[in-house]
Amino acid sequence: MVRRLRSLTVALALLLATVVQAQVTTSSMSGRVTDAEGAVIGSTVIATHEPSGTTYGTVTNMEGRFNLNGMRVGGPYTVEVSYIGYGTSTTTNITLSLGENYALNVLLSEEATSLDEIVVTALRTKFTTERTGAVTNITNDQIVNLPTVNRSIMDVTRLSPYGGNGMSFGGTDGRTANFTVDGANFNNNFGLSDALPGGGNPISIEAIEELQVVIAPYDVRQTNFIGGGVNAITKSGTNTFRASAYTYHRNENMRGDVVKEQLIEGARERDRNTTYGFTVGGPIIKNKLFFFVNAEMAKTPTVVNRWRPSTNGVAVPESYISRTTEGDLKRVSDFVRNEYGYExxxxxxxxxxxxxRKILARLDWNITNQHRLALRYNYTKNLAWRSPNASSMDGGTRMSEARMSQASMSFANSMYSQDNLVHSFSFDLNSRLSDNLSNQFLAT
Structure with a gap:
């Protein structure tokens, strides 16, 4: 018996530890229902997510208060509050933000005769007593309208007043930040490259529904960072089929190279990127089961090495001509091929x-009015070429291309390919166990 109790205690501790480290993926709503005399006990509150038909319901307690947790982010929502002997109050145009509670207080009027329903249009306030620290919520409308050169999450997070270069917040190193998508960790834990995996762009911004940047939260779920935490949720399907195809292109000719009639040397060095992608989403079973898919591919021809061998052994640094000659390189290449069979x-x-390359697929299932499940899979593969390390070279004769300089050259096989491969999966089950008790089971 003692051994069973110990095992149960250990399992409970591990479960609590998992819950404490979970990231926010939903929103909530709470408020109070009153009439002219005070609290209305037992009134029915129904919130409907209009795009998907998902409903959330509860009744008010002894103080007329209600709580709805685990709700889909976004909107618009319509909330109906009813009670026998009172006119129905309907509040429309409610939008919920990621990780925040929406406060809605409703005043019911007694109906002595048959009355039309009361319709209230909600206007979201920027101030709330429910905030848990310095938070910046970035909606999908802001993401769509924000000019972004790299089409990266790091461009979007700069909307936070605490944001800096890359994933830096509050002046800290970007590697101390925490980035999650649908509760799954997307940090570059191994290092060696950008603060985010996948070449710094692990997920398409076309697949992001909303972002939340937290700096100093006192919500125990917001953990595992020093400078700032970034929570992102992906888009979901709705009752309406929607599809889009897109392409973006940039090159060096889109940059200016003249300032005050002065030509800036090197301002238009080769810099090109072409992105193709599509999104599609909709219902599998209306009001019940939804899907969303995004696929994207980007190609960036880059210049890793500008140095070239000379023909006469004379270095011209300003033109990136090395004193190493083509003849010397050819003799070395021929020798190792003939002697050792090495190319x-x-x-x-x-x-x-x-x-x-990125692919994202998501399923949302309204199992019942009390249980809702979201499944999401993300695949990212980024391939980039890198020059060999330059730590053994004389910094005085090297400009930027590692072992390529005015004093030396190396072969293409001395370079290496840096591959980033990301497979991410999240299982998010939100359950309403009673009017006062809800649970989130998140596995990533």
Missing amino acids: TGSYTDFPADESN
């Missing part, structure tokens, strides 16, 4: 293209 690769043409 050095080119010494005039170096691989540099970077590619990024």
Whole structure:
């Protein structure tokens, strides 16, 4: 018996630890229903997410208060409050923000005769007593309308007044931040590259519904960071089929190279990116089961090495010509091929293209009015070429391309491919166990 109790205690502790470290993926609503004399006990509150038909219901307690947790982010919502002998109060145009509670107080009027329902249009306030610290919520409308060159999450998070370069918040190193998507960790825990995996762009912004940047929350679920935490949720399907296809392109000709009639050298060095993608979402079973899919591919021809060998052994640094000659490189290449069967690769043409591929698929299932499940899978593969490390070279003769300089050259096979492969899965079950008790089971 003692052993069973110990095992149960350990299991409970692990469960609580998991809950404490979980990230926010939903929203909530609470408020109070009153009449001219005070609280209305037992009134029915029904909130309906109009795009999907998802409903959330409860009744008010002895103080006329109600709580709805685990709600889908966004909207618009319509909330109906009714009680026998009172006119129905309807509040429309409610939008819920990620990780925040929406406060809704309703005043019911007694109906002595048959009355039309009362319709209230909600106007969201920027101030709330439910905030849990310094928070910036970035809606889908803001994401769509924000100019972004790199189409990266890090461009969007700069809307936070605490945001800096990359994933830096409050002046801290970006690697101390925490980034989650649908509660799943998307940090670059291993290091060696950007603060985020997948070449710094692990998920398409076309798939993001809303972002939340938290700096100093006292919500125990918001953990595992020093500078700031970024919570993102992905889009869901609705009762309406929607599809889109898009492409974006940029190149060096879109940049200016003249300031006050002065030509800026190198301002238009080769810099190109082309992105293709599509989204599609809708109902599988209306009001019950929904899907959303996003796929995106980006190609970026880059310049990893600008240095080229000379023909006469004379270095011209301003033109990136090395004193190492083509003849010397050819003799070395021929020697190792003939003696050891090793191919050095080119010494005039170096691989540099970077590619990024992303796929996201999500299912939302309204199992019952008390249980709702969201499944999401994300795949990202980023391939980029890197020059060899330059720590063994003389910094005085090296400009930027590692072992390529005015004093030396290396072969294409000395470069390496840096591949980032991300498979991410989240299982998010939100259950309403009673009017005062709800639960979230999140596995990633």
